[in-house]
Each structure stands twice: as structure tokens, then as C-alpha cells.
Amino acid sequence: MQQKGKLFVSFDLSVIPNKNIILAVTGGIAAYKSAILVRRLKDYGFDVRVVMTHGAQAFITPLTFQALSGYPVHTELLDPEAEAGMGHIELARWADLILVAPASCDTLAKFAQGLADDLLSTLYLATKAPVWVAPAMNQQMWAAKATQRNLQTLVDDGVHVIMPDAGAQACGDVGLGRMPEPEQLAYQVREYFHKAQRAIAEKFGLLAGQHVVITAGPTREAIDPVRYISNHSTGKMGFSLAAACYAAGAKVSLIAGPVSLDTPNGVKRVNVSSAVQMLDESLKTLEQGCDIFIATAAVADYRVAQVSDQKIKKSGDELEVSLIKNPDIVATIAQQAQRPFMVGFAAETQNVEEYAAGKLVAKNLDMIACNDVSRKDIGFASDENAMVVFFAEQYHLKKRELEKASKQEIAQQLVESISDALRRKL
Ligand code: C5P
Numbered sequence: 089m090q091q092k093g094k095l096f097v098s099f100d101l102s103v104i105p106n107k108n109i110i111l112a113v114t115g116g117i118a119a120y121k122s123a124i125l126v127r128r129l130k131d132y133g134f135d136v137r138v139v140m141t142h143g144a145q146a147f148i149t150p151l152t153f154q155a156l157s158g159y160p161v162h163t164e165l166l167d168p169e170a171e172a173g174m175g176h177i178e179l180a181r182w183a184d185l186i187l188v189a190p191a192s193c194d195t196l197a198k199f200a201q202g203l204a205d206d207l208l209s210t211l212y213l214a215t216k217a218p219v220w221v222a223p224a225m226n227q228q229m230w231a232a233k234a235t236q237r238n239l240q241t242l243v244d245d246g247v248h249v250i251m252p253d254a255g256a257q258a259c260g261d262v263g264l265g266r267m268p269e270p271e272q273l274a275y276q277v278r279e280y281f282h283k284a285q286r287a288i289a290e291k292f293g294l295l296a297g298q299h300v301v302i303t304a305g306p307t308r309e310a311i312d313p314v315r316y317i318s319n320h321s322t323g324k325m326g327f328s329l330a331a332a333c334y335a336a337g338a339k340v341s342l343i344a345g346p347v348s349l350d351t352p353n354g355v356k357r358v359n360v361s362s363a364v365q366m367l368d369e370s371l372k373t374l375e376q377g378c379d380i381f382i383a384t385a386a387v388a389d390y391r392v393a394q395v396s397d398q399k400i401k402k403s404g405d406e407l408e409v410s411l412i413k414n415p416d417i418v419a420t421i422a423q424q425a426q427r428p429f430m431v432g433f434a435a436e437t438q439n440v441e442e443y444a445a446g447k448l449v450a451k452n453l454d455m456i457a458c459n460d461v462s463r464k465d466i467g468f469a470s471d472e473n474a475m476v477v478f479f480a481e482q483y484h485l486k487k488r489e490l491e492k493a494s495k496q497e498i499a500q501q502l503v504e505s506i507s508d509a510l511r512r513k514l
Contacts, residue, residue: 114188180216186218189220227263
């Protein structure tokens with residue numbers, strides 16, 4: 089794992105995609121805070137469905153939660169209509185975490201006893217997801233022996249109890265029993281999933297299970313059987329990235345133009361010469377389920393219109409060769425139905441960031457890493473690089489700067505950038 093703080097200038101790791109939360113609201117005045125809690129959970133990228141007990145509906149209406157969560161609110165266990173939408177067993181399976189906030193005394197008692205006489209208590213028994221309870225009640229009820237006994241049972245059963253705050257209560261008492269603020273609860277839920285994600289990444293690698301395809305090196309565009317047009321690309325960046333992706337747990341296919349580099353360990357390499365060949369091989373990988381496509385190749389923009397079958401003889405003082413435009417590989421892949429997560433590179437000599445951001449949009453990429461090749465100390469043939477990376481994220485661009493470092497180090501940072509961006513996009 090990389091030391092995140094050290095490597096990145098600014099980055100927001102706050103969003104957790106693809107996780108489902110059931111927020112169960114029970115009867116208590118703190119139920120009004122649960123409306124904000126839905127908002128905060130959604131801000132973090134969670135999908136939230138709300139379950140309400142009958143008691144909760146005395147304090148706040150299902151309509152409020154429906155509007156905030158974007159889903160009908162689940163209130164009944166034995167309602168055929170509700171069961172037809174998403175039955176209680178399906179709901180129990182849907183959840184990645186059930187957060188009961190506020191959790192009333194009655195609900196805690198039901199959970200502790202294993203009753204199943206309403207939707208929430210049945211869900212509690214039917215789910216494999218972690219269950220969190222945020223008890224909120226009058227301080228005397230909190231202190232009552234029966235409540236404490238039930239809580240101990242729940243802790244023993246593996247329920248996570250979020251301790252109530254102390255302070256002034258709605259009933260006029262002062263003491264323990266206030267539900268923590270929605271921001272605090274949502275933050276704790278987010279941290280729980282972040283920790284789980286970090287643990288998986290540490291164990292299996294940041295790109296575990298992903299098929300990464302990388303184009304690298306220059307292309308060679310034949311003029312005749314002995315001559316060609318090409319460029320100075322060495323392929324080092326693409327090869328370093330291939331090694332870094334493999335180290336991060338990915339399956340890696342490297343489509344390499346003519347370069348004199350050894351194939352990194354564990355990487356499947358296909359050698360190509362021209363841009364058209366590179367495109368053909370790239371398209372083939374889509375059928376093999378490419379998840380991430382990284383275009384580091386310095387593809388020749390033009391190829392010779394009529395490649396001569398025979399060596400062109402020296403004749404006059406001038407030779408005219410007509411060129412036609414090559415296909416844009418990365419842009420073509422980005423247009424396909426099975427579009428992978430798309431990463432491009434841009435080498436510019438002026439207005440670096442502006443041009444790179446323009447290419448990100450024009451080529452329909454998710455991310456672009458650009459470097460200033462007018463700088464003599466980095467880039468093309470150098471072993472070092474420095475980059476600015478742009479991410480296309482829901483109608484705006486995010487930027488991250490990677491300071492000058494070896495191409496291997498930069499490759500590691502790009503892998504992290506890709507993994508983080510993917511996670512936010514899923
Ligand atoms: O347009 P430009 O060549 O600057 O764009 C650079 C990015 O586009 C790189 O990721 C490069 O690999 C990719 N590219 C491509 N096919 C081309 C030209 C560029 O995939 N014909």
C-alpha cells in the first residue's frame with residue numbers, strides 16, 4: 089500500500105459507491121434527525137432504503153423519507169403490495185448494513201428477545217448484514233436495568249451499539265440518551281466501509297480481479313518494405329504501468345509497439361507494429377472482458393496512404409508521400425458498447441493542462457495523465473516523470489498532481505489514482 093498522505097496533493101476519498109444501507113427508524117423524538125441522516129448517507133454515495141416502525145410514524149411521515157431516499161418506505165410485514173415490491177427477505181439480503189436510528193427501548197427489547205412481530209424485528213432476524221443500533225431515549229429509560237440487560241444481549245449477539253450522547257433531552261431531563269448527530273452517524277458508517285475496502289486492497293491489491301489492457305511504445309507506419317515513420321517513444325511508462333498493475337493484483341495485457349524492453353513479470357504481451365494493428369488487438373481485448381484500458385502508446389497520427397510493395401528507389405530530389413489519418417485507438421475503444429474504464433495520456437509542450445483536459449472530454453475518457461514534454465528533466469526517454477492527472481467526475485473535472493519521481497513510482501501513483509477513481513465511479 090502507498091502512503092496516501094505523502095503522495096497526493098488533494099484527494100477526496102469520501103464517496104463509497106455500491107453499498108446499500110437500510111435505515112430503520114423507530115419511535116422516538118430523535119426520528120426527526122433521521123431525515124438529515126438519509127441525506128448525509130446519500131452524500132457519501134450510499135443507496136438508502138428506509139424502514140419505519142409504527143411508532144416512528146407518530147413522529148415523522150413516511151413521505152418525508154420517501155422523498156429523501158428516493159424509494160417507497162417499508163412499513164409493513166404482512167402487506168401483500170409491499171411484499172410484491174421488495175419482500176422482507178429480499179430487503180434483508182439487499183442490505184450491506186442495517187442502521188437502526190433512533191433505536192427505541194422497545195426495539196432493543198424485541199431484538200434481544202428474537203421477536204418477529206413486525207417488519208423491522210423480522211428483518212433483524214433475516215439479515216446477514218451487520219446491524220448497528222443508535223439508542224435514543226429518556227435517560228431514566230436508558231439506565232433501566234432491563235434496557236441495559238437487553239443491550240448486553242445485543243452486544244453479545246454481535247450488534248454494534250452506538251452510544252448515545254449526554255445532554256439536555258426533549259423531555260426536559262439531562263443525561264445519557266440523545267441520538268448522536270446525523271453527520272457523526274453517517275461518518276461512522278462511511279469509515280466502517282472504508283476500513284473494509286482498505287483491508288481488501290491491502291490483502292489482494294488495489295486492482296484485484298480487474299483485467300487491465302495497456303497500449304505502449306510507438307507505432308511504426310511502413311512506407312515501403314524497409315522504411316517507416318515512427319517516433320521516439322520508449323514504452324517505459326506503459327511497461328512500468330503494466331508491472332504496477334500486475335503487482336496490484338490485476339490481470340494485465342500489454343499491447344506493445346516496437347520497443348526494446350523486457351516483458352514485466354506476469355504480464356501477457358502482444359507485439360504490434362502499426363496503429364491499425366494496435367487498434368485491432370485492442371478491440372479483441374474487449375471480447376476478453378477488459379475492465380480498464382490504459383493508452384500510453386505514442387500512436388502515429390498518420391500512416392502512409394499507399395504502402396509500396398517494393399523498396400522505393402532514389403530518383404528525383406524530392407519524394408512525396410501522401411499520409412492519411414490513423415484511427416484514434418483510445419477514442420474508438422471509448423465508443424464501444426462494452427466500454428472499459430478509460431485512461432489516456434497526453435504529452436504537451438504548451439498549455440499542458442488545458443489541452444489535456446480538452447482531450448479527456450473529446451476522447452470520452454475517465455482519466456487523463458499529462459506531462460509537459462518541454463521540460464528537459466522528465467518525459468519521453470527520461471527515467472523520471474511528473475504528471476498532472478484529470479478525472480472526469482459527474483459534470484466536473486478533478487485534478488491531482490504527481491510530483492517528479494521515477495517512472496515506477498509514478499506508475500504506482502497512477503494505479504492508486506485509477507483504483508480510487510474506479511471505486512467512486514462504480
Ligand atoms: O491526441 P493525442 O495523441 O495527444 O492523445 C494522446 C492519447 O490518445 C494517448 O493516451 C494515446 O495513447 C491516445 N491515442 C490513441 N490513438 C491515436 C492517438 C492517440 O490511442 N491515434
